[in-house]
Every structure is written in C-alpha cells, then in structure tokens.
C-alpha cells in the first residue's frame with residue numbers, strides 16, 4: 001500500500017541551522033498493516049508523516065501509495081487518500097459548525113463536485129450509526145456545535161471524519177497525547193476498532209512505549225532521522241517496555257531523554 005524509499009528531508013538547507021531531519025528512510029506497509037512509531041523528541045516522526053502527506057517537499061527519495069507515485073503530488077491531492085489526526089483536538093474539526101456539518105464535509109470528500117450540497121436522510125443515518133460506535137452519545141447531538149464538545153469527544157469525532165470515506169492510509173500523530181488518560185484510552189480502543197474493521201493501512205505516532213507495543217501489528221522506533229528498530233511477529237510479541245528501552249539505549253548510544261515515553 002505505502003512504500004517510502006530512500007527518503008531524506010533537510011530543513012534550512014545551506015544555512016547554519018541546516019538540519020537533516022530524515023536520513024534515507026525506507027518503509028513499506030502492506031494492506032491493513034497497523035504500525036506504531038515511537039522515538040524521542042525531534043527523532044523525525046512528525047516530519048516523516050508530513051513528507052508522506054505532502055506538507056513538506058522532500059530532498060531525496062520516492063513515495064508510492066497503492067502503486068501510484070505521489071512524490072510530487074500536492075498536499076490537497078494526497079489528502080483525498082490520506083486521513084490524518086493530529087495532537088491538537090481543535091485542529092481536525094470546525095469549531096463553529098455542527099457535528100452534522102463537520103461530518104458532511106468529511107463525507108463530501110468522496111463525492112464528485114456538484115453532489116456535495118445536500119445532506120440526505122441516508123447520510124444522516126450513516127452519521128448516527130458511525131457516531132454510535134464512539135459510545136459518547138454524540139448521535140443524539142448532531143445539531144450541536146463542535147465547539148461545545150470536550151477535547152476527547154472532538155478527537156473521537158475527528159477520527160470518524162478521517163475514516164468516514166475509507167482512506168488508503170491513515171496517519172495519526174500523537175492523537176491522544178493531549179487527552180486525559182481515561183478518554184485517551186477510549187480514543188485508542190476506538191482507533192483499534194476502526195482500523196481493524198476497515199482494514200486500514202495505518203501509521204500511529206505515540207509517545208507511550210506501552211501503547212506502541214499494545215496497539216497495532218508492528219512497531220518502529222526512530223532516532224535522529226532514522227528507523228533504528230522495526231519490530232514485528234514473534235520479536236514484537238515477546239518485547240517488553242523494559243527491553244525496548246534497553247535496546248534503544250544500546251543501539252542509539254543515547255539515554256532516553258523523554259520521561260513522557262515511559263509513563264502511562
């Protein structure tokens with residue numbers, strides 16, 4: 001589904017602030033593969049997602065989605081096939097619009113121009129059905145403005161919006177990091193449910209080591225712009241958080257700087 005080849009990204013090229021944020025990254029994801037990404041601050045995790053989704057132009061390499069070379073496609077074009085959820089709950093939804101309006105906009109992404117105007121009864125039923133999945137009672141609040149919702153409710157809604165038209169790839173960048181632990185867990189299990197039911201090819205960045213092993217089918221660890229560990233199968237099944245930290249320190253020669261990664 002997704003293939004990233006020899007990807008490099010340099011910020012502020014030629015200046016004294018030059019930063020090689022991604023160094024020759026190679027990554028292939030099969031259909032329905034759910035990969036978690038972990039790594040310290042500044043490891044290049046978000047940059048990788050931003051390069052895949054077309055926010056940043058890359059300096060070297062090739063990105064293929066579903067056998068189509070998208071390396072030079074603009075972000076808006078890629079966004080038709082790539083769903084994203086960010087850390088900030090305010091980012092994914094329109095505050096001043098109702099739940100129904102927000103879902104309609106996301107749903108219209110899959111329709112051709114001209115057919116976008118009306119929301120049919122059928123659409124509403126689908127929205128209600130999807131909202132019921134969240135188990136937050138939002139199906140009874142379709143006409144409520146999104147600005148009235150809590151951060152967790154907004155993230156859950158954003159996740160629905162990102163997947164209501166099945167994306168070829170779902171990118172989640174610490175999408176539960178800003179939430180209370182209880183609602184974070186709820187949004188994570190909802191993520192798992194949607195990803196497995198829809199068989200979505202998914203990359204999920206998390207700062208939580210435990211979650212990185214608990215969710216998904218494969219775990220990648222990044223350090224200084226490189227993928228330094230790629231765990232799957234038995235190796236991953238037998239991995240513990242303690243051994244993951246040990247491996248990280250051994251391979252990187254660095255100590256884990258980030259308490260956040262160990263908590264939770």
Ligand SMILES: Nc1ncnc2c1ncn2[C@@H]1O[C@H](COP(=O)(O)OP(=O)(O)O)[C@@H](O)[C@H]1O
Nearest residue numbers: 011019021039040041042043044045046047048
């Ligand atoms: N827009 C940008 N301009 C300049 N440097 C950036 C930009 N985005 C990220 N970086 C740098 O690239 C490196 C990787 O950042 P990032 O991908 O955000 O890390 P992570 O998400 O793993 O914490 C960091 O050193 C960061 O400062």
Ligand SMILES: [Mg+2]
Nearest residue numbers: 045046047173
């Ligand atoms: Mg980041």
